[in-house]
Structures are given as C-alpha cells and as structure tokens.
Amino acid sequence: MHEDFLDELGELALGSRLKRVSEKMLADAAKVYEHFGMAIQPKWFTLLALLDKKHTVSVVEASEYLGLSQPALSQFCRQLSAKELINVAADKSDSRKKVIQLSAKGRVQVQVMKPIWSAVNLAAIELSEQSNNQFYQALLLFEASLAEKSLLQRSQHHFKQLANTQLSEEQINIIEFKPTLASYFDVINSQWIEEMFVLEEVDKRVLRYPQKNIIEKGGKIWFAEHPSLGIVGTCALLNKGNGAYELTKMGVLKTARGLKVGEILLQHVIEQAQSLPLNCLFLLTNAKCEAAIHLYEKNGFVHDKEIMDSFGRSYQRCDVAMRWTQEDFATNL
Amino acid sequence: MHEDFLDELGELALGSRLKRVSEKMLADAAKVYEHFGMAIQPKWFTLLALLDKKHTVSVVEASEYLGLSQPALSQFCRQLSAKELINVAADKSDSRKKVIQLSAKGRVQVQVMKPIWSAVNLAAIELSEQSNNQFYQALLLFEASLAEKSLLQRSQHHFKQLANTQLSEEQINIIEFKPTLASYFDVINSQWIEEMFVLEEVDKRVLRYPQKNIIEKGGKIWFAEHPSLGIVGTCALLNKGNGAYELTKMGVLKTARGLKVGEILLQHVIEQAQSLPLNCLFLLTNAKCEAAIHLYEKNGFVHDKEIMDSFGRSYQRCDVAMRWTQEDFATNL
DNA sequence: AATATTTATATAAGCGCTTATGTAAAATTT
DNA sequence: AAATTTTACATAAGCGCTTATATAAATATT
Numbered sequence: 001m002h003e004d005f006l007d008e009l010g011e012l013a014l015g016s017r018l019k020r021v022s023e024k025m026l027a028d029a030a031k032v033y034e035h036f037g038m039a040i041q042p043k044w045f046t047l048l049a050l051l052d053k054k055h056t057v058s059v060v061e062a063s064e065y066l067g068l069s070q071p072a073l074s075q076f077c078r079q080l081s082a083k084e085l086i087n088v089a090a091d092k093s094d095s096r097k098k099v100i101q102l103s104a105k106g107r108v109q110v111q112v113m114k115p116i117w118s119a120v121n122l123a124a125i126e127l128s129e130q131s132n133n134q135f136y137q138a139l140l141l142f143e144a145s146l147a148e149k150s151l152l153q154r155s156q157h158h159f160k161q162l163a164n165t166q167l168s169e170e171q172i173n174i175i176e177f178k179p180t181l182a183s184y185f186d187v188i189n190s191q192w193i194e195e196m197f198v199l200e201e202v203d204k205r206v207l208r209y210p211q212k213n214i215i216e217k218g219g220k221i222w223f224a225e226h227p228s229l230g231i232v233g234t235c236a237l238l239n240k241g242n243g244a245y246e247l248t249k250m251g252v253l254k255t256a257r258g259l260k261v262g263e264i265l266l267q268h269v270i271e272q273a274q275s276l277p278l279n280c281l282f283l284l285t286n287a288k289c290e291a292a293i294h295l296y297e298k299n300g301f302v303h304d305k306e307i308m309d310s311f312g313r314s315y316q317r318c319d320v321a322m323r324w325t326q327e328d329f330a331t332n333l
Numbered sequence: 334m335h336e337d338f339l340d341e342l343g344e345l346a347l348g349s350r351l352k353r354v355s356e357k358m359l360a361d362a363a364k365v366y367e368h369f370g371m372a373i374q375p376k377w378f379t380l381l382a383l384l385d386k387k388h389t390v391s392v393v394e395a396s397e398y399l400g401l402s403q404p405a406l407s408q409f410c411r412q413l414s415a416k417e418l419i420n421v422a423a424d425k426s427d428s429r430k431k432v433i434q435l436s437a438k439g440r441v442q443v444q445v446m447k448p449i450w451s452a453v454n455l456a457a458i459e460l461s462e463q464s465n466n467q468f469y470q471a472l473l474l475f476e477a478s479l480a481e482k483s484l485l486q487r488s489q490h491h492f493k494q495l496a497n498t499q500l501s502e503e504q505i506n507i508i509e510f511k512p513t514l515a516s517y518f519d520v521i522n523s524q525w526i527e528e529m530f531v532l533e534e535v536d537k538r539v540l541r542y543p544q545k546n547i548i549e550k551g552g553k554i555w556f557a558e559h560p561s562l563g564i565v566g567t568c569a570l571l572n573k574g575n576g577a578y579e580l581t582k583m584g585v586l587k588t589a590r591g592l593k594v595g596e597i598l599l600q601h602v603i604e605q606a607q608s609l610p611l612n613c614l615f616l617l618t619n620a621k622c623e624a625a626i627h628l629y630e631k632n633g634f635v636h637d638k639e640i641m642d643s644f645g646r647s648y649q650r651c652d653v654a655m656r657w658t659q660e661d662f663a664t665n666l
Numbered sequence: 667a668a669t670a671t672t673t674a675t676a677t678a679a680g681c682g683c684t685t686a687t688g689t690a691a692a693a694t695t696t
Numbered sequence: 697a698a699a700t701t702t703t704a705c706a707t708a709a710g711c712g713c714t715t716a717t718a719t720a721a722a723t724a725t726t
Contacts, residue, residue: 005382008386010454012454014460014469015359015375018355019358019359022348022352025479032484035587036588037587045346049346064335067339105516105520112565114563115562116488119495120491121343122491123491126487127347127478127487133470138466138467138471139347145460145464151361151453154460155365183437183440187438187442191370230448253445254368
C-alpha cells in the first residue's frame with residue numbers, strides 16, 4: 001500500500017480530505033443502523049430529527065432547515081412515505097404546500113432510534129475531543145469563516161498579491177520560440193479561443209504543431225514570461241509570402257490579465273518585425289475582441305478593407321482586418 | 334430563511350456538517366478554476382498533482398495514493414486523455430498495467446495552474462488558522478482517531494454503557510397493551526421478521542391493526558420496557574377459540590438483545606395466561622429461530638406434532654409447532 | 667505443463683445528492 | 697378583474713463518485 005498523497009498536498013487538499021472524512025462518517029453511520037437492525041438510511045436522519053423536534057414542516061421549510069435542495073427533500077418524503085414513517089397531507093390554507101409529519105409508526109421508530117443517536121452523539125463527541133482537539137468547535141469556526149468570505153474570494157486576494165508583487169514593466173521578459181515551449185502556445189491560445197469562439201480544426205492543427213506550421217514556414221513566435229507566474233502570453237507572425245506577415249494567435253492567460261502583458265508583447269513583436277523583409281504587417285480578428293482591437297489601434301494598426309478582401313476568408317470568425325502603418329506608429333513614439 | 338437545524342443537533346450531525354462543508358469547498362474550487370479560465374475539473378486536481386510529483390503511475394497506484402476507487406481513476410484517465418493532458422501507455426513488462434503520465438500539454442497546463450494552487454493553498458491556510466483555530470491540524474487528528482477506532486466501534490461501546498447501566502431483572506417492566514403503544518408492536522416485530530423472513534400480507538395486517546386483529550378477538554398483547562431504552566419487546570396471545578391460545582409475535586429489538594428481555598417477557602405471558610380460561614397454549618415458529626426455540630424449550634414448551642397438523646398451515650414460514658405443558662413447567666419451578 | 671488464484675483495468679449500474687425545468691396555485695401588479 | 701410574478705412541489709437528467717462484475721494477463725500451486 002502507498003502512502004497518503006493528500007498528506008503531501010497539505011492544506012491545498014483540504015477539500016478532498018473533508019470529502020473523504022465525510023464519506024467515511026456517513027458510511028459508518030449506515031453501519032451503525034445496520035448493526036442495530038434499523039431499516040433506516042442515514043440520509044433520512046436529519047429530516048427525522050427535524051420532524052421529531054418541529055412536528056410539522058413543509059418540503060421547502062425542511063430544505064431550508066437542513067441546507068439541502070428542495071428536490072432532495074421531495075425525494076426523502078416519497079421514500080419515507082413508502083415506509084409509512086411519515087404522513088404527507090396538503091396544507092389546508094395553501095394547496096401547493098404539503099404538511100409533513102411523523103406517522104404513529106414513525107414516532108415510534110424515532111423513539112426506538114433515540115438511544116442509538118445518543119450513543120453516536122457520545123462517539124462523535126469523543127472523536128471530536130480526542131487529544132484535546134476541539135474538532136467540532138474548529139469546524140463550526142471554519143464554516144463561519146467560509147460563510148463570511150468564500151474560498152474563491154480569499155484565493156483571488158492571495159493570487160493578486162502573488163501576481164503583482166514588485167511587478168514593473170521590465171519584469172515581463174519576452175523570449176523567442178523554442179520547441180520546449182511549444183505547448184504554451186497551445187494552452188494559452190486555446191484558453192481565449194475556447195472562451196470567445198469554438199476551436200476550429202485549423203486552430204487545433206496550428207496550435208498543436210506550431211513549429212511545423214509557423215516557424216518552418218518562415219514565421220516567428222514569442223512568449224511573455226512573468227517573474228512569478230511563468231509564461232503567460234504568446235504571439236505569432238505568420239509568413240504569408242511576398243513580405244506579408246500576419247500577426248496572429250496573440251493571447252494572454254486570464255491569470256495575467258490587467259498586467260499590460262499584451263501591450264508589451266505586441267510592441268516587442270512590432271519592433272522585431274522591422275528586422276524582417278517586411279512589406280505588410282496585418283492581422284485579422286473579430287469585432288467581439290474589443291479590448292484587443294483597442295490595443296491594436298493604440299499601437300499603430302488601422303482598419304483596412306483591402307486586407308479584409310484579400311485575407312479575410314482564411315478564418316470563419318474574422319470580420320475585422322487591420323494593417324500596421326509605420327507612419328502613425330512613428331509619430332506616437 | 335430558517336435557522337440551521339444542524340446547529341441544534343450538535344455533534345450528532347457531524348457527518349452531515351462535514352459533507353456540507355466539503356461540498357462547499359469543492360464547489361468553490363470549481364469557481365476558482367472557472368474564474369481563472371482553466372478548463373479543468375476540480376476532481377482531477379489530486380491526480381494532476383500526483384502526476385506532477387511522481388511523473389508515472391499506474392491506475393491502481395494512483396487510486397491507492399489518492400484514496401479513491403480504481404474505477405474512479407480509470408474514468409479520470411479517460412477524461413484527461415480526451416483532453417490530451419495525459420498519455421496512457423501499456424506497461425512494457427506487464428501488459429495489464431497502464432503507465433500514466435502528463436503529456437507535454439499537460440505539464441504546461443499544470444505549470445500554468447500552479448500559481449492558482451499556491452493562492453488556494455494560502456486561502457486554505459488562512460481559513461484553517463482563522464481565530465487561532467488550527468482546523469487543518471484538528472482534521473488530521475480527527476482522521477487519525479477515526480482510523481484508529483471507527484465511529485461504529487465507538488458508538489457500540491457507548492451504546493453498551495447506555496443499555497447496561499445499573500440494569501437488574503426487576504427493571505424490565507412488563508406493561509399491557511394500550512392503543513398508544515400499538516406502533517411498537519409493528520416496529521418491533523417488523524424488525525426481526527424482515528431480518529429472518531419476508532413480511533407477508535397477513536403479518537402486515539396484524540401488525541398494523543393489533544387492536545382489531547388481536548385484542549378485540551379476545552387476545553392479549555404485552556410490552557417490555559427497559560429503563561433507558563424504552564419499549565424494547567413485545568409478545569401476543571391470539572385467541573383461537575375453545576380455550577386455545579397461540580403465543581405469537583414475540584420479538585425483542587436488536588438494541589436490547591442479550592439483556593434477557595425475551596425470557597422475562599415469555600415468563601410473564603405464561604403466568605398471565607393462567608388467568609385465562611386456558612385449555613391449550615401453543616406456538617408456531619421456524620427451525621431457523623434456534624435461539625427462540627431454545628428459550629421456549631427452557632420455559633415449558635415441547636414440540637407437538639398434533640398442533641402442527643391442526644394449526645401449522647396458518648403461516649407459510651412455520652415448520653415447528655410447540656405446546657406448553659403445565660406439568661413440565663411446574664416441575665421446573 | 668496444467669490449473670487455480672491473484673492482479674490490473676474497464677464497464678455497468680447504483681446512490682445521494684445536485685441543477686434545470688415544468689406545473690399549478692397563490693400573491694402581486696396593472 | 698386580468699395579467700404577471702412568485703412560490704411550492706415534482707420530475708428528469710446529470711454529476712462524482714461508489715460497488716459489483718467481467719476480462720485478460722500475470723503469478724502461484726499442483
């Protein structure tokens with residue numbers, strides 16, 4: 001048998017660990033009922049206890065008390081009715097509502113189970129207090145903290161700290177393509193394309209084999225590296241022949257949005273493009289990509305109908321064509 | 334909105350509470366991935382982390398490391414293969430085995446996720462340490478205690494203490510039938526009949542309406558009451574006419590087995606039967622009920638073929654007939 | 667060497683919920 | 697009063713596992 005890998009993951013696997021423990025507890029509860037000959041399913045326990053205490057509740061009320069979904073309670077009611085442990089009747093003043101209560105048999109069944117509940121309660125207290133560790137109290141506090149500020153919010157906060165610590169523009173490092181980085185090209189671009197469009201077959205081919213489809217055809221690929229997040233952005237130049245280059249597959253991971261990675265990358269690509277036998281630098285995109293288009297406009301690209309007519313049919317999703325104009329860009333510098 | 338009923342149940346609802354928290358954590362984890370644009374399901378997390386650490390594992394190895402079932406891992410592998418995040422190949426030296434490892438894309442996907450994992454880890458640590466309460470540490474201890482001695486074992490121990498405290502024979506109180514106790518007759522008998530046989534239609538009718546089917550026909554029902562467990566046993570006398578009475582539906586709850594409740598009850602019934610215009614006291618049972626037959630033999634019942642012939646066809650499951658003999662019983666006194 | 671047992675994996679069915687959705691009744695708005 | 701929205705519940709489908717079972721390969725036993 002192997003060691004427990006969750007131990008190595010520590011707090012990161014807290015969720016998985018909690019799930020594992022809760023499943024163990026529920027499985028044990030089932031064994032307890034079985035051992036004492038009770039034809040009762042553990043999932044019914046909270047509802048039976050609620051009915052014992054409150055006498056009558058409706059389906060929705062029960063779901064609110066117990067923190068379970070309404071359909072869950074609806075199902076429990078059907079099952080407990082079949083076992084004749086509860087009576088279900090329409091509410092007199094509101095015919096949508098159902099009034100649930102224990103039947104005479106159900107009340108007796110609960111009475112008969114109560115000593116078992118007491119024993120389980122003592123067992124749970126014993127477990128909780130093992131080694132002076134007030135597990136139950138800690139769990140209550142944990143739940144309260146989680147309700148106050150969710151794991152998502154807390155994670156977002158910590159992530160922001162991680163991504164922004166001492167970040168200045170010079171710390172985004174632009175590096176050239178090498179085969180070991182090929183998959184970053186795939187992962188980074190797949191992310192935004194899948195989010196905004198659907199990944200077409202032509203995309204998949206280019207993303208999977210960038211070396212063959214871009215580099216070996218005289219194109220270029222760059223990556224942007226963040227000091228703590230690693231490689232977070234990429235951009236390619238496709239060699240279309242006759243000195244025409246298409247700027248394409250520019251993407252920044254969602255984890256690095258808002259850090260100006262896109263702009264740094266784009267400016268680097270434009271700058272590097274100057275050392276190519278450049279005749280025409282253009283790009284194709286979709287009107288949906290507002291932020292990107294704004295970035296392109298800001299960095300010397302202008303909308304161009306001619307480009308649209310000559311190259312626009314390559315991709316289904318492209319309805320915007322832009323061409324880089326050295327003049328405009330130079331005056332911006 | 335109603336208050337949280339689990340609060341009222343305290344430690345008894347520890348399992349339900351753990352389940353609720355773990356589901357909340359997992360749901361939040363899914364939101365974290367979604368927020369950062371990762372097309373990754375939280376359930377894959379432990380496997381991806383394992384592959385990142387160990388590089389290659391088989392399906393069974395992974396299931397052992399992670400504490401999940403082998404089919405679960407088998408399914409994860411299919412899903413991650415479809416996403417091209419892992420490579421699965423047959424083991425060279427054992428063609429049953431599959432060697433699982435991250436693909437190039439998978440390794441990059443993990444690299445890209447690692448900052449998120451770090452942030453979640455910090456968030457979990459923060460939650461765990463909230464209000465100086467080392468929840469994670471407490472959970473580890475709780476898990477260890479549970480592994481050392483299960484909830485079932487602990488519950489059994491506490492139950493035994495509850496059932497046996499200061500129990501002497503006089504504390505089992507025999508009481509006569511009254512309508513409010515009718516359901517105990519049903520619940521107690523259903524338990525053992527369902528365990529040993531199947532509940533026939535005739536059983537259900539008698540158990541559901543004991544007053545109509547037994548009392549009003551000149552029969553009798555008694556209950557045995559335990560000082561802390563409540564009503565735990567029952568026994569009936571059926572009036573068969575002409576001074577013949579059938580001892581039937583004698584049962585003791587599994588929670589009260591081993592406390593001599595059956596014997597006390599039986600002796601009480603035999604004693605009370607003397608005040609009836611008694612001609613013949615008999616019972617029908619099944620050879621499977623060895624413990625019961627032994628108890629009957631010990632208390633003056635002898636096997637009787639004549640009874641079998643005249644009454645044995647009433648129930649399908651009966652293949653043993655016994656008759657009480659005053660003589661034998663008297664000599665035993 | 668033949669046979670039985672064990673091991674690794676896949677597949678199917680089930681379980682305890684969930685979310686999504688539909689229907690009818692009640693409450694609210696117009 | 698009529699139309700709209702909300703509420704209560706049921707049903708269906710799905711999800712993340714589980715247990716049970718089948719299959720094939722490896723290992724141990726005879």
